[in-house]
Amino acid sequence: MVQYVYEFAEGNRDMADLLGGKGANLAEMTRLGLPVPPGFTVTTDACRAFLATGTEPDGLADEIADCLGVLERSAGRRLGQPDDPLLLSVRSGARFSMPGMMETILDIGLTDDSVRGLAKVSGSERFAWDSYRRLLQMFGSTVMGVDPALFEAALTRLKDSLNYRDDLHLDAPDLARLVETYKNLISGETGKDFPQDPTEQLRRSIRAVFESWNGQRARLYRRREHISDTLGTAVNVQRMVFGNLGPDSGSGVAFTRDPATGRRRPYGDYLPNAQGEDVVAGIRNTVPLTDLERLDPTSYAQLRDHLEALEGHYRDLCDVEFTIERGTLWMLQTRVGKRTAEAAFAIAAGLAEEGLITHDEALARVSGDEAARLMFPRFDTAAVGEALAHGIPASPGAAVGAAVFDCAEAVRRAAAGEKVVLVRQETTPDDLPGMVAAQAVLTSRGGKTSHAAVVARGMGKVCVCGAEDLVIDPPGRRCTTAGGVTIEEGMVISVDGSTGTLYAGVAPLVDSEVMRYFETGERSGELVDAVARALDRADAVRRLGVRANADTPEDAARARRFGAEGIGLCRTEHMFLGDRRKLVEAMILAHTDADRVRALDALLPLQRQDFIGILEAMDGLPVTIRLLDPPLHEFLPDRTELSVRIATAEAQGNPPSAHDAELLAAVNRMHEENPMLGLRGVRLGLVAPGLTAMQVRALAEAIVERKRAGGDPRAEIMVPLIDAVEELRLVREEVDETLAAVSEASGMAVRCPVGTMIELPRAALTAGQIAQEAAFFSFGTNDLTQTTWGYSRDDVEAAFFSAYLDKGIFKVSPFETIDPEGVGRLVRIAVAEGRAARPDLKVGVCGEHGGDPASVHFFHAADLDYVSCSPFRVPVARLEAGRAAL
Ligand code: PEP
């Protein structure tokens, strides 16, 4: 029989699939002997069964009753017992952390009777009634579906009628009145009374947590974080402990190291006389953890010991939630904590240095995405103007955008392409869409562990929180700084998440230190050193080569500095743009062979010079030169524009010039409805006489020149958009003839391997034949994705991708991460059949996927020889190729 409920003592940290992250770690802490309030976890199996059928699976209720019995016996009192009630919390806990996205219900077990018992045993009437009204509020909204704003409004009305400014002024009779109001509100809104049976409260709360898995904000968060919708959540039921029982109580969040920098010291926020929810909500400003040392040295010392034990046990940065109830410390949660990119590298290097983890483990703990984040520019502190405000640097980076003061406005402006900064007093899970849309989040309340900080860090978004000197006025859509500057909605501001500073306007940027390291090789500073170590390890273990896509000597040189081992794709069409477009135009318009030869002859020396520069920059390393790919009409004026220009001139009595008339005729002749599937790639080389020969000659002459200069040029010729081996055979004949001619003329044997792109399904499916004519394959996964899915790579993303992502047809765009089952299958087929036909066939990839972390792992598994990506992605690819090989 399936077991649906586990006591904490029965589980362990390896059971996160079943118990969720929170449940598995509560079990682990229990096993370690840390002070965890006792409880049990309802499994994700139970959740999935519930979500599939809409009812609790058989046996669940009995198992819950059994575990509850154990809990009651150990506590020596019953759930909701009138004279001394055992109270429970019910919290979600999925496999992957989804902070604040699902439901929590606290104080379960309070009823009209037991609230009086709680008042007596706790010695505080106020505390008892406050707990009861919190239960009514949470249960009423979460379980019974009453609009939470109605509870807030009732609370505000009560405070206004009493002329109170905040909740703390409400005394026990006030709160008892509020309880009556809330109960009436619930029955008025739902037609049903708040349940006075504690077991019914518990059962319905668990059900509500299950259902919250499919709540809107949870779904949005999962989409953003690429978490599968099918996992379901576990539910943790635990004895309540209270941090709001007076000055000797409190709640906090702590990290074993600083999650922003990775520095080795306990770090956290503490809120005296408060429940944990108050800390995370950022509603009151917390004090630093170090203050706890003064307030309660015994608990602080215990907490430090526990943090150390956890870090040693998990061998990683851990964060914890804790509560002190009248001087007794309780651990409510732990997990391997989220951290900034900077901290990820620093912690990995630090733990390896301390011998807690191996160098391979250290490499596994950092990611290419994090490396990419460290390459973003920072504000130039020497050139920024005066700071408008300061807050807590909660998630680093430099962001510039228009200030907006609510979530909807952030979403609206971002959808229109504007960059925005979301400015709030504090954020709640409902602000998630706005946070996703914004470049940065700025709050006036809450610490590094507030919702805003935690969520932003998880997303890699810039965040400054707790900027207390900002007075934020959401209805007025503005905020005011301590210096009296008013920031109106739409005003551009700059947010520095690394220093916690806010500037007016667009602050100037400089390279990050990591970028400077890549550019100069200067290995100075702790962060740079940590990044360099990870890359060194990756280079030592990776099997995939990493090349760059580069079309200019500058890009080639940069790619080399960034660690590229050659060029995997030089798109020669990029060399025909700008001024040279006219020369291409002349070639297209040529009437006679002589005209055409003249046009090609004019292009040849320019092309040769380009190749010389690139071969020089990549001396000694392979350089894959791809023959011209895009349709020729791309080099001609736009058809509509030209027609309109000519028609307008004609209407004014000016007949078109001979040149314009000729251009229009050519444009019309070459017009294709579907140019991506038209005259491009190898097809162009086969029908435009002399074009391939010109490019090959330019390259061969560049090789000769580089050799004469003492260089070591290693060019390879790549043919784009092959469908059939015959195409390649024909091009090769032309290549061979040209190489022979240049060899003869120069007296120097010029050899150049000829390979092909595999970017059409037919080429992949006939790879065995094609390999007989090709020295290498390079997968053009942009076109291969386009032609396999039948999605236009140029306009599909806007049209329906977001609906497809919503519907879960794919979790990430196949243009971003390789589709392993479809496009990836073609890759595997082509690798296998190509290598069977030619065992020494070199195989690489040069589509955008070459720089995408998940795709790099796929290409490693598919046994490619190298990936090629844009120069800036080279460090990312190196790192991920290393991680793939672990
Ligand atoms: C590709 O199609 O993946 C490719 C690299 O070629 P391009 O992007 O130039 O079409």
Ligand code: MG
């Ligand atoms: Mg292509």
